[in-house]
Amino acid sequence: MAEARERTIDYFELWQEKMFLGEEFLTWLWLCSEIDSGFAADGGPKVEIWFENSLKLQSGQGPSKRSVTCQNAGKENGTEWPEAFTAVMKNKKVMNGRLRIKSEEREWSLALPADTLCPKSAKLMAGAEFKDDEDGKLSKVGALLDRVVYYTELTGTIEALLSMFLKLRLSPEWASEELPRLRAWVARWTREEG
Amino acid sequence: MGFVKGGATLTRYRIFEEPEAGLTDEFISERLTANAFVDIEETSEESSQGWVQFFDHLEATFPPEAFHFHPIVAFSLRLDERKLPNKILNRYMAIAEARFIAEIGKKPNAAKKRDMKDALRLDLLKRSLLDTQLFEVIWLLENNEVWLGATGERNRSLFEESWLRTFGLGLRLLVPVTVGLEVLEKPARTRLMALKEPSFFGADDE
Structure with a gap:
């Protein structure tokens, strides 16, 4: 048991060391959701993402940590997130956001923190098909198993998006194409806002 | 909020060890029973922590039909505490x-x-009144994955310690880097382990 515990702690240290991956992923996801019409990971179904009410962005760690929470400003000025673009220009990254994920007939609303990418308050907004048992009622075990299927789909979708990001992040195209593309978009909205 | 009603919050783990004698209903039942919740309602104990049935949080016995719902195993961790300021x-x-x-x-x-x-x-x-907390646990048998229906460092530690004490099976938290190590091919995994420098998305950095 002690050995298992030590090995778990090994992963904890690795997690701390690579904490920036989740922050980069959520920032990339938000920027791409603003620029592109959707995501298609490894030939899978098209996934649409949009961020809802607020975004929390942060730079630095420990005592030098600076964070800002930006509200959705509506599309009146061309972007819903003028403050968030300014924060990204100042090297802040998305730490948490409430978003919608639409994949095929399913649509989810959830909060996604950058450190774990574990869904919080995840609700299925559309696409649920609850199966009744012989009495015309959904049995409690049936309800649980249905939801396990839905949550498996949700975590699988997040995992596919993360995989897509990591492959890009670890390729030469990240520095030569993707990062300049995203920076140009951030600069555009920051200038227009400024 | 939970896996059956309302919005779900979950922390994901991969189990990276197997029981020596194989994973059976008897193994799970025996371990859950040995670490079952003990009621402290009529005592002056300050806290009690242990496993209860997923669908009946007052029941701490574990026949297979109470936890094995193929293809998952489900149970809950119950923590009762009395606080005396x-x-x-x-x-x-x-x-x-x-x-x-x-x-x-x-x-x-x-x-x-x-x-x-x-x-x-x-x-x-x-x-003094008891404060009861429940943490739902779903064990996806086919891919050795466990979901804890909670987030936060304190809740994770509470669950991880109970899990290890009960089953002795190592857990790996599924977070960006550990998911990356699972889904990437070997050359990319090597680059992931070597990656130290974060990227910045502001146009005037670096």
């Missing part, structure tokens, strides 16, 4: 000391005060 204990202690002086005619000595305080603590704990 020092402020309340000190107030009752002051009353007890005043009564002692009125009856005996002198202040209690240090040993007597300690005895009085211990007795008061037990009495007040027994009279």
